[in-house]
Amino acid sequence: MVTLPARFHDWFATRGWSIHPHQQEMLERADAPALLLIAPTGGGKTLAGFLPSLADLASGQHEGLHTLYISPLKALAADIRRNLSTPITEMRLPIRVEDRTGDTSSTAKRRQRADPPHILLTTPESLALLLSYEDAPRMFAGLKRVVVDEIHALAESKRGDQLMLALARLQTLVPGLRRVGLSATVEDPQAIACFLARHPDPCEILHADPGPDPDIAMLETETQPPWAGGGGAYAIPAVLEQVRAHRTTLIFHNTRAQAEIFFHNLWLANEDALPIGIHHGSLSREQRMRVEAAMVAGTLRAIVCTGSLDLGIDWGDVDLVIQVGAPKNVKRLVQRIGRANHRYNAPSKALLVPANQFEIVECVAALEAVKARALDGDPRGPGPRDVLCQHILIVACAGPFAADDLFAEVKTAGAYATLTRPQFDACLDFVATGGYALKAYDRWQRLKQTDGLWHLRDPRAARQIRMNIGTIQDTDTLKVRLRNMRGGQPLGEVEEGFAATLTPGDTFLIGGQIVRYEGLREMTVEVTRRADKEPKIATFMGTKFATSTQLSQRILRMFEQDDWPELPAHTRQWLHLQRDRSQLPKPDRLLVESFPWRGREHTCIYGFAGRNAMQTLGLLVTQRMEVMGLHPMGFVATDYAVLIWGLDRLTDPAPLFDGADLRAGFETWLAGNAVMKRTFRASAIIAGLIDRQTAGQRKTGRQATFSSDILYDTLHKYDPDHVLMQITREEALKGLVDFGRIEEMLARNAGRIDHLVLPGVTPLAAPLLLEPGKVPIKGAATERLLAEEAERLMSEVGLPPVPPKPVWRVPF
Amino acid sequence: MDACAFTLSGETLFARASGALWWPAGRLLCVSDLHLGKCERIARRSGNMLPPYETQDTLLRLQSEIEALDPARVVCLGDSFDDLDAAASLPEAERLWLLRLQAGRRWIWIEGNHDPGPVEFGGTHLAELPLPPLTFRHIARKGEAGEVSGHYHPKACLSLRGRMVSRPCFLHDSDRVILPAFGTYTGGLRWDDPALAGLMRREATAVLTGPMAHALPMPRRALT
Incomplete structure (x- = not known):
């Protein structure tokens, strides 16, 4: 004491x-x-x-x-x-x-x-x-x-x-x-x-005393939310009304792209020119600091933001938090609500703005969870081993160590308490010798053992190891700058993949302004303020949160009620209509609807496993349907369902959900998947196989550097059980593919499938038809697209196209 | 298509999807920038121990080209080894493999900037190889004609309805052809790089390698 x-x-x-x-x-x-x-x-x-x-x-x-x-x-x-x-x-x-x-x-x-x-x-x-x-x-x-x-x-x-x-x-x-x-x-x-x-x-x-219950409600609007999509643009007049009525409002969005669109539309409607700023992680540091300074000085009435404001910097006098789009996760909602009334023992005030009809249900479920103080979250897996590899290198830089001592020490970190000695030894072997099935680095191994102690073979290596310390992933983003100004004013960053889709003259939103793409110079996207076209929306990495398991369960339990007086009339009517035409999904059964619509057979699977898992499920199930000869053509996934369309009607869904088949399909699919390659790259950098690239190195992009995808492909071909491949798999499963929640869904339903064949589209499935982000199912699509593009370009420049050999493929 | 045909100095050449060049009239197979022993050199110089399978993979692909075409001559267009030390420390199995590939045909090593001296393998070692009307050398020279070279590792980068595609590629015009790197662990220089634009005529064509060979016009930056 x-x-x-x-x-x-x-x-x-x-x-x-x-x-x-x-x-x-x-x-x-x-x-x-x-x-x-x-x-x-x-x-x-x-x-x-x-x-x-x-x-x-x-x-x-x-x-x-x-x-x-x-x-x-x-x-x-x-x-x-x-x-x-x-x-x-x-x-x-x-x-x-x-x-x-x-x-x-x-x-x-x-x-x-x-x-x-x-x-x-x-x-x-x-x-x-x-x-x-x-x-x-x-x-x-x-x-x-x-x-x-x-x-x-x-x-x-x-x-x-x-x-x-x-x-x-x-x-x-x-x-x-x-x-x-x-x-x-x-x-x-x-x-x-x-x-x-x-x-x-x-x-x-x-x-500590959790303080009084937050004052939290759904924002009432005159217009009802749309059937599908996100963004909450319909609520802008009501949101402006609230901004006017409060000192400072934080307007949270789930994705950066949505924050950008909302901010853009908010300013179009902001007739009083209320000072409103935008803040998210893809904006340039200068831009963010300007907004932060204005915020601390109290000169802003509202900030449109994303998770970048989630952490505890004191933002002064916020008296209202608005969450646009369903919160997806109750814990995050509670932490965000806490940003309002940043004073001890004062209730926080927050409003939820559902972006579409289904999100009304989700928002109501979230409100009840907040009231019940029922938080959610996914349990942490065991400690990642790529981080362990880096730690071994760091320890080796500081001086010689004994493997036994380090193993005992590592196991005192809670996340690594279950680490086995063989798992540890595999990491040590990887760090020391490369750990390949083919022994190749006798002369150049990184660590050597002398008198029982491991040490750097070449002490000069410490410098390079130190330069690579850290686990923060560098996403492949490109800086955006205004052209023609001295040096060019930095505006922020966009994903490399998005930049690749731009052609000069295209416009996009960044930092709330529409800019026009002029060209790429030295890995920097150059833009001007001339904007004469409807903007494409910049796509940003990550932050596509999936609705948590607990919140999904709460929604399924809500569906069991006879009536829903807590919901707005139109939402209530919608659910009743679904119950009359088909049925509502149940907590321990899997509802599958099949119906024709516009000449295509549709199948809707209400898995309630969250967006990422439903997306994975869509890929796997369509693969199975392809084998079954049902000719699937595409699918779209949301947090609660996946809708698949194709040429033939599904008659028996049971084989689609055979756990063993799904798992096997998953393994094959995963191996060739871009998610794996991205995960491999991240783990390879963390584990010290390849160096973190500095901005300067990326800029030159000369022949010396080659893509980490080549390393992945090589290992996959010649050494598929290598420890880094194991690590990549372990990490990929935790991330975007979310196969764990498919397993959880299968366990929850245990083969109890309600398959309803219906004459037409059902009320609950209808919004999915409007959902963006449809995934076409591709066979050799890239090769075909390339051939088309080659032909188009060759004839454009007046060169005779090289006649392609006809390739016959099933046009699924 | 596994190859795209074009003519250079009156000779018909095939830019193959594998990244190798085939000259049927001379029964000559040409590959460039094998960079054998690259991971050994990287380990020696930076300490990073990359998967040591790239020599094996490169030789496997070269072997399948040789088996498919049965060339009388094989020309390795320089940078066949990542450096001379890497050549010297090539594992025995891979050294023997190379010797097996050489059996029954002429094998020519052209000198590259990475491997500027003779290497202790069978075959002939040359600074460049004139086989009129063609000349084989490592680095292209401005003003020459009928020239077959490598060195630059050209790669095509294009966006297809939002999908980024990047592939090693041949570049050819009426004077020369530049080969893509054949080695497994090789990166590339974007086809719109000024170094390449300065060498190639405006009407140059690119042949993309990969599962199929695709011919596309080489992009030129708008003159500003």
Whole structure:
């Protein structure tokens, strides 16, 4: 227990503050080896985390590093340094606080290693880098506490796994180290506690008062939402009304593209010219910082944003949060709602805007879940092994190690507690020799074993290993700049794949403005402000969230009700109509509808497994239908169903859902899939097989570099069981393909399939016909498209087309 | 189609989908930039240990071309080895494999910038090979005609209804043909790179390699 020195009480008193109960409790339990604080946004979490350190350091007795603070964001580290400086200066505490991130100058970094501050604020990557130096034991010698902020966010990514391996290392250097985790409200605090604590040590969990229930409702609009699609454009007048009625509103969207379109439309309707900004991760840093500064200064009335505002930077006086589109996940919704009324013990105010009819049902289910404080989330899998490979390299940079010791140490990180020795040895072998079935690198292996200790064969390799530290994926994006200005003003980034679809003269939205594509120069997309065409929408990576399992279950249970007085009349009528014409999907049965529509046979499968899994299911089922000779032509997937169309009617759906067949089909499909290649690339970089490319290297793009796809194909052909292929598979399954939820769907229904053959389209299936993102089923499509393109271009330039040999293919 | 035919200095040549060039009149098979031993060199120089199967894969593909065409002559157009050390440390099995491929035919190694000296393998080692009306050399020279060269690893990049496709390609016009790299671990230089635009006539054609050979006009940047 740490008692708070008198000057702290005085300082609190002069500010008219009193210590929150959970802050007091953090002081009382300051000696716990691991302590997790769960507090709602704005609950004074950070101060609670630091109070024991400040109190301990107030005496001026401690020499060297005392507390390490780790946050997922560089900006957060800088923010905290500013916030800590107030109490430290005003109480004249003899405490030195510094931050260390990728932005810190190299002189400052060198000095920090020689003479560390009392409190060092940093990120997981910078910590990993510090641990790779031979002098790490000296630098961390006096360390007492480590505070991990926003641990719930870190726990969801490989950055968290890297951090926990680093903490395992630190704990070996400083056995008495105490760990503190600060988390927003989560569904399973125990899981975060296991993640934080040294395994198998226990971890105390402290819950701050969750505060009053949020004031949350669905936004009422005069126009009813459309039947399909997203974006919520129909609600713009009502949203503007709310912006007018509040001081500052945050308008959250699920995807960056939707945020862009909404922002564009919002400004078209913004007759009062209310100051409204946009903020998302694809905008340039300059643009984001401008919006952030305006936000802190209180000059903006609203910000259209995405998850980039999810993490805990203090945005000042937000009094309303609007979520456009179904929240997909109750936990994220609750964390977002917390952004409003960032004051302790004041209720947060939030409004949900369903983007289409089905989302009304989903929003109502989410509202009930929030009221019931029932959060959701998917359990974390075991720690990823590509991160482990990188960790082994980092340890080797710092000095020789024994495999037994490192294995024991790694297993103290909760996520790696179940790691087996063969799994570990495979990673070590990969790092040391390449781990190939064909032994080829005797002379050049990376690690060698001498007197039982592993060490770098060539110590000069440490430099290259350090340059590759980190687990953040570099998506293949291109910078967008305005042409003709001095150097060109950066606007943000678009995906390389999207840039490839542009031809000069095309227009797209970025940062809320329509720009015109002029050309590509040195891997930069050059644009001008001349916009005379309807914009194509920039597509951005990731952030296509799937509706959580728990929320999907809640919707299925809602469908069991006789009536739905909580729903708007038109939605109610829609559900009743579905019940009359067909039936509503049930929690433990799989509903499959087959009906003709516009000359095609349609089949709708209500799997309720989330968008990613339904997309995968669509691919697998159409593959099976192809084999069955049903000539499927395409499909479209949403969070709750997949709709397939083709030439022939499905008569017996049972064979489509045979688990063994689906699994086998999945294996084959997965091996050649782009998702696998993308995952391979990410894992190969993390595990140290290939170097992270710097911007400069990508720019030159000379013959020396070749695509990682070639490496994947080569391994797949000659060494398919290589550890990196195993890792790629393990990681791909966790990600976009989401096969786990298909398995869960199969288990839930256990072969109980209701197949209804109907004369026409059903009410619940109708919106899917309007859904964008239809996937055509392709055979040798690329070759055919190429041949067509070749012929077109050759005749355009007046060259005789080379006659193609006729190829016969089933035109499915 | 497994090849696209074109003429150079009056000779009919086939740009094959495999990336090899076939000259039926001379029963000559030409491949460029094999970069054998690349992963050994990468490991030696950077410490990265890439899957060590690329020499095997390259030789396998070369073997299937030889089996399909039964050439009297095989010309390797330079950069056959990633460097001379890589050539020297080629594993025994792969060294023997190369010797087997050479049996019963003339084999010519053209010097490249990566392998500028003689290598200890069978066959003839030459700076360039004149076989009128054609000349085989590693790097194209401006102003020459009937020239067959490699070095640049040209690759075609195009977008087909939103799908990015990138394929190694031949570039040919009335003066020359530039071959794509045949080696497995090779990247490419985009076909719209100024270095290539400066060498090729405006009406140059590209032949894309891959499952099928496709002939397309080589794109030219609009002159600004």
